[in-house]
Amino acid sequence: MTANSKYLDPFSINDFPEDKTIVPNSLKLKGDDEPKFPMCFTDIAYNSSNPNLKLDILMPPVYVPETGINDQRKFPLLLWIQGSAFAKQEIGLHIPHLVEFARKGYVIAAIGYQGTEAGGVFPSTIRDTNCAIDFLLEHAEQYHINVKQLFLWGESSGAYTAIMTAITQNDSFFFTGKAKQRHFNGVIDFYGPTAMQELDLAPSIQEHRSRNSWVGAYFNHQQINQNSSLIKLADPRNHLKKKLAPFLIFHGTMDMIVPFQQSILLKEKLDEFGIKNQFVTVEGSNHGTDAFWSPKAQEIVLNFLKDNIVKEDKL
Template sequence: MKVKDYSYETFPRYTMEIEGALELKGNKENLRCRMYDIEYQPGCIIRFLFPNTILDEERKYPLVVHVQGSGWYHQDMSDHIFDFMPIVKAGFAYAIVQYHGAPDKKYPTQVNDVLKAIEFLKENYQNYPIDFKNVFLSGDSSGGHIALLVALQNNYSFKGIIDLYGITNFMTFNDWYSKYDWYEKENLSDFLGSLDEELLIEVSPMTYLKENMKLPPFLILHGDKDHVVPITQSIELYEKLKEYHYEVTFGRVHDADHGRSIFYNEDVYHTIITFLKKHKQD
């Protein structure tokens, strides 16, 4: 056959009968998830998860900037790739942000790293299938903590904030059950360098939540059997956002621990995708 410069649509489909073959339907609307890493500063990457379809290579997708949790230590950047795939397949890109970990680098390095990643995305989004008028900020655990500090201290126009079992107030951290006493656990001292009360207040996102701020909608999700970060951390943030009349949705995930398989399930995916679709700009 003569070679031609075929497009997908013009390439001839083989339609002759194949005896004994199974006839399986293809889905032209199906999205796959592909991964792409870029170093946005020395020693730190952004791990992109992009929807991909052969039919629409020029499409731009709403972006979720996600801060990967790690107890503030060096992050496992592969930890949530499969957890986020259902959301990517629903048509949303992810930019998972790596920060410099404790104890080598201490606060506020992690916050500043996320700010640098956001600036990198602002300057380079044209090079990727990103719709930059639709950017959400997300984070889980310590990453949720850092994301909340960014959201509440900086004037970025996110379409929404997704807090997945993040730390909100170190002054009330030990008020509910946890496997850890955080004043004895090394994570916090490795992250901060000390447990000075003024510093603990400074790094608590609740410190920065005030009335009449220009805040986007919030989605907060937390398992009610979380043995690491007490669910009361998320309840405190939720109730204060409601008190100040901000738009917020809280989801208690029954029987879920600190993330993991019970947490990342169909109900959670449906809730996140519904939130993203509701608040993205058409």
């Protein structure tokens, strides 16, 4: 660059000058560039063997990407698994609801699994979730994740997947590769099925036994047989053991898809094993309604998360 050039060399972040030009009749706002809103990263492929498997990430307000200014804090990871009757998910469906949790200091990862229409059958949703967790832990620095603070949360079939993921760690059947030994801080279950072979023992607007039902599709389009060894393997009650992470269960008393009784079955078994749990009865509410995202419901979830974050000096 010549001595007479009017071009400027780049400034550093620390010595960048403020432009003091006065613009006539302009409105003025006091600028505050401190990050305040979560950032959303979408369509992240987490499985190199199946690039169609994606996840979305909501990250607490930590940096301004245009400048590279970056807060180095780490946050608990809240793994959200969207319900879909085990078919392809709309993994961003509840991102608007989850923004508040990101603002409160949680990294949210909304995980997509292979749906039954694409050949996903039990235990594919659990295997996919474990694969997604591997990816997230490997990229913990990039996404500001505290790898020692992990929570699982899902709704409906996603809640079932979250539960099974939490309680089958160390079981290679539920992994595409070698089994892991991960510990979760807590599991949040929004109206998930427990004993799918018993769904039709309570009122519903669907049937769940035929090969073409959403349950039958998840078991490779097989008629549901209560005595099947595969069905027994898929029942979370058969994998529970002492010293598991605590559970928070929400279920509506007017659930027309997954009967309220399904969560009672789970709670009874959790109590039998001495596993800490809290049950929230949502009176008069159906499956997947906004009642589960009310301010009071969010407060209960946030308190559960706060109560089960392990203090850093105990890690």
